Amino acid sequence: MTDYSFREIELKWQKIWEDSSAYSMTTSDNKLYVLEMFPYPSGNIHMGHVRNYSIGDALARFMKMLGYSVLHPMGFDAFGLPAENAAIKNGVHPAKWTYENISNMRKQLMSLGLSYDWSREVITCDPEYYRWNQWIFLRLYERGLVYRQSAEVNWCPNDETVLANEQVIEGRCWRCSTLVERRDVPSWFIRITDYAQRLLDDLEELRGLWPERVIAQ
Ligand SMILES: [Zn+2]
Structure with missing residues (x-):
């Protein structure tokens, strides 16, 4: 034992x-x-x-x-x-x-x-995996559901990289403390708003299955 x-x-x-x-x-x-x-x-x-x-x-x-x-x-x-x-x-x-x-x-x-x-x-x-992300992206592109547009991002001129909002601490880069700039960078967007109404409508099918507070979110 x-x-x-x-x-x-x-x-x-x-x-x-x-x-x-x-x-x-x-x-x-x-x-x-x-x-x-x-x-x-x-x-x-x-x-x-x-x-x-x-x-x-x-x-x-x-x-x-x-x-x-x-x-x-x-x-x-x-x-x-x-x-x-x-x-x-x-x-x-x-x-x-x-x-x-x-x-x-x-x-x-x-x-x-x-x-x-x-x-x-x-x-x-792995390329074996993300080739499918690329495949899906191309299908979205062909259907006009992705588009390119300039977007303002956080930019660290020292690291020469884009920073997420949570990587900017009191206006400075979390890695090197350089003052962060706002810079326009060409970016890809997905036209999710085309499906907003359908998403709202289909939430009805989840009533009674999902908690109300999750549906509200
Ligand atoms: Zn930096």
């Missing part, structure tokens, strides 16, 4: 699950898609991730036991300013930094024994 070797028992079963593809979909009938969210590859999984992913894992396992063929994938939301900032700060190429973090976080997630089908992993900075 006193000696329960977590390390030994967990590694043994995690290997058996992996070798037997225990978490891949078995049939195309009775399908269920369980997706929590993809973490940003900051370097380490933290307890906020563990809490979130444990809840999704409990649901995925429960539904599987009820007979559903569950698709439960994991991936990494891997584009963004943090990679650029880390690259500038550490003098490392953003791709190297990102893929090293992913490899560490994948190992950490695997050690938790969550029921993911790792053969379906997606990494959003």
Whole structure:
């Protein structure tokens, strides 16, 4: 009773699950898609991730036991300013930094024994993934749903980069404290207002299903 070797028992079963593809979909009938969210590859999984992913894992396992063929994938939301900032700060190429973090976080997630089908992993900075973003963009462009227009942005003349509002602290760049300028930069916009009425109309279908305060938001 006193000696329960977590390390030994967990590694043994995690290997058996992996070798037997225990978490891949078995049939195309009775399908269920369980997706929590993809973490940003900051370097380490933290307890906020563990809490979130444990809840999704409990649901995925429960539904599987009820007979559903569950698709439960994991991936990494891997584009963004943090990679650029880390690259500038550490003098490392953003791709190297990102893929090293992913490899560490994948190992950490695997050690938790969550029921993911790792053969379906997606990494959003992989060309194999973002070619589909480009494909969708072109379809929107062909239909006149994206357009180019000049937009005023926060600009740091020292770092020569655009800054998000939250990266401007009392009018200065959060990284180098240089005074931030407003600058006109050509930008792409998506014509979402074309769908505003349809969005409002379809909210009616969610009455009774979603909490009223969420619908109001
Ligand atoms: Zn700066």
